[in-house]
Amino acid sequence: MKTRPTIPDLASAAGVSVSTVNRVISDAGSVRQPTRERVLEAAQEIGFYGLGTIEHSVRSRRETHRLGVILQARSRVFYRDLGAALEAAARSHPDANVELVIDHLDDLSPDNVAARIRRLGQSCETVAVVSAEHPLVSEAIDEVLAGGTPVCGLIGPLSARGNVGYIGLDNWKVGRTAAWAFHRMCREPGKIGILVGNHRYRNQELNETGFRSYFREHDAGFTVLEPQNTYESAAVARELTEKLFHDHPDLCGLYISGGGVTGALAAAREAKRREDFIGVGYEMIEPTRAALIDGTLAMVIAHPFEPFARQTVATMIKAKLAGPDAGAQRVTLGFDIFTSENI
Structure with missing residues (x-):
């Protein structure tokens, strides 16, 4: 024995x-x-x-770090999954005890986001924020920075007078990669629709910039339509997608780079589409996985959840330990690419 x-x-x-x-x-x-x-x-x-x-x-003898994260509503699958990944990364951190405070916001108004930033800045040692750009948000960030608490933009970059960190993807490259997919997969050039959640999210603006820059560079004969703002709403996204197919029956592609993906996918499934129609989505969640399987989407570009969560926790701790005079901590991660063949 x-x-x-x-x-x-x-x-x-x-x-x-x-x-x-x-x-x-x-x-x-x-x-x-x-x-x-x-x-x-x-x-x-x-x-x-x-x-x-x-x-x-x-x-019991490890250093303890208290970190605050502001995410969007828990009802949105992506942010619920991201919150769970962040909690797992905090629990399993190898070198310290991490107390993680996650604030899921249903009310995304600038004044509410700014109030939550200030609140976490008073109780946490580093704050990471998913937010649209707005002067009220920038003002709150500067107040927290002035109090000696580092602040990082999460997923989308944020700006203020002080040094704001960033943890996320190279969004310009995300956009160019999506454009490459249309260029390589569409049999003939045509019109491409773009859905964004909100123009004030800098990651989505940079996605679109990279997307257009690819087609300007390659002069591939595609027409990139003006982006449609879904306001992160599935109902609005569905209505806009239906209108795109109605107004442009020759639509060869749809790039869903913002919120409301379930509505956009539902409309695309019901629409009369070109045989070589290509859809490209953002983030690997159950609706986009199903769309890859049934062919509504040809490709999905996504944050790598577990590495992203681990890097977020590590960077927030690094920002705390470096102190307010060390400058912003900025980390750019690689992104995952999914098709029906690798899910």
Whole structure:
């Protein structure tokens, strides 16, 4: 019968003395934190019976960071999933205890967003915000920055007089990649419709800029129509998509780069489309996955949830530790590309 690992076994696995392991177990203050972490890692690897005691000893002496994140409504699948990924990243952070405060907002009015930024700035050590650009939001960010709390734009860049960090995708490249898909997949050039959620979200504006820049550069014969604003509403997106197909029966493509995706997809499924019609969507959620499977979408560009969440937590901690005089922390991640063949 296999015997349980002993304290000498753990000491050997961790490369420390038996007395050091005993001091970690007894939570003595004379053991350096990196050594505690090494003993904990070894205990997890060998299945040491006293793992719970060691975990308590190690975690109780880790530094604690209180981070605040403002996301959009929990009813939106993307933000519910992102919130869950952020909570998982906070729980599993290897080097610190992370207290994560996530504020899901149903009311996205600038004054409400600004009030929530100020509130989190008073109770948290770093704040990350998903928001549209607005002077009231910028003013709130500057007040929080002036109080010594770093602020980062999440998903979309934000501007203020102070140094605002950013964690997200290279949105210009996102737009160019979407344009490349239409160029390569449409059999013949034609008109392409664009749906955006709100022009004040800088990530969506940069998406469109990159999208148009690709076609200007390649002169591929496509006509990019003026973007339609869905106001993040599925009902509005459906109505606008129906109108696009009605007004432009020769529409060869639809780029859904903002909110209201479920409405847009429903309208596209019911519309009489060109045989070579191409749809490109944004973010891998259940509705876009289903649209890839049934052919309504040919490609989806998405944030990589787990790496994005881990990088968000790590960057917010880094911003806190660097201090207000270190400048903004900016991290640009790569994005995922999905088709019906790789989901």
